[in-house]
Amino acid sequence: MRHVETRLTDSVLLILTSLAGQPRHGYALIKDIETLSGARMSTGTLFGAIRRLLEDRWIEPHEQDDTSRDKQAYRLTAEGRRQLESEIKRLEQLTRAAAHRLRSNPA
Amino acid sequence: MIYRILLKLYPADFRARFQGEMLSAHEEAGGGFSELAGLIAGAAVEWIAKWTYSPAVRARWMADWRFMRPAGVDREEFWGGAPGDLIDAQRRVDFCVSRMMDAIANHKFEQARFYSNEDLKAREILRRVREKYACRTFCGRDGRQEN
Numbered sequence: 001m002r003h004v005e006t007r008l009t010d011s012v013l014l015i016l017t018s019l020a021g022q023p024r025h026g027y028a029l030i031k032d033i034e035t036l037s038g039a040r041m042s043t044g045t046l047f048g049a050i051r052r053l054l055e056d057r058w059i060e061p062h063e064q065d066d067t068s069r070d071k072q073a074y075r076l077t078a079e080g081r082r083q084l085e086s087e088i089k090r091l092e093q094l095t096r097a098a099a100h101r102l103r104s105n106p107a
Numbered sequence: 108m109i110y111r112i113l114l115k116l117y118p119a120d121f122r123a124r125f126q127g128e129m130l131s132a133h134e135e136a137g138g139g140f141s142e143l144a145g146l147i148a149g150a151a152v153e154w155i156a157k158w159t160y161s162p163a164v165r166a167r168w169m170a171d172w173r174f175m176r177p178a179g180v181d182r183e184e185f186w187g188g189a190p191g192d193l194i195d196a197q198r199r200v201d202f203c204v205s206r207m208m209d210a211i212a213n214h215k216f217e218q219a220r221f222y223s224n225e226d227l228k229a230r231e232i233l234r235r236v237r238e239k240y241a242c243r244t245f246c247g248r249d250g251r252q253e254n
Contacts, residue, residue: 025128025132026128026129026131026132027131027132027135027136030132030136031136040136040138040141041145042138042141042142042144042145042146042149043129043132043133043136043138043142043145043146043149044129044142044145044146044147044148044149044150045145045148045149046132047125047128047129047132047149048149048152048153050125051121051124051125051153052156070127070128070130070131071128071131072128
């Protein structure tokens with residue numbers, strides 16, 4: 001499990017954001033990420049990231065009665081939520097700094 | 108069809124875990140060239156991760172530097188004071204478990220059964236060595252404890 005605070009990759013950030021709303025399986029994640037970012041994530045990128053997130057225990061399988069094994073849903077763990085909150089704080093600081101510089105140095 | 112073929116580029120353990128889900132997601136979501144390119148890139152990333160992360164694969168092709176004892180440091184000191192035969196017995200158990208998991212991941216069940224039997228023998232030897240030193244736990248270099 002990774003303990004070091006590192007910048008999340010775009011794919012990891014999008015997956016964690018999508019799962020913050022509710023548990024989702026592969027196809028639902030692809031559609032939700034497309035809605036969130038406007039770009040389509042390939043299944044290769046998605047499931048590679050899911051494999052790493054499962055190993056790091058940032059997400060976990062979510063059992064649902066009405067889904068088959070080929071539609072395994074995933075949900076955020078407490079650690080995953082903490083990592084997402086930490087990344088959101090970092091992005092907020094970055095956004096504030098960028099806005100401040102733009103205001104103080106108008107073109 | 109092309110998607111199924113490209114899926115075979117992935118490591119066997121990854122396919123065993125995710126192939127069904129990937130096929131299901133691909134059938135629903137579809138996708139063109141970028142989907143296939145993403146699949147090939149994903150396979151390359153998975154192999155790199157496997158070579159650099161999985162102890163079972165790394166042990167097969169690369170020297171594990173964690174087990175390289177520096178010159179001038181004796182065996183007992185390097186392994187934290189544990190007796191040599193206790194270390195050997197523990198490493199034999201670790202080796203059998205690692206090979207057994209690798210065989211299962213690659214669907215080599217005959218080989219997995221062989222290493223399962225070897226694991227039982229190795230654990231019996233470990234039990235006897237532990238009795239010899241009257242120790243109930245073994246603490247490896249990585250801090251792991253087994254009861």
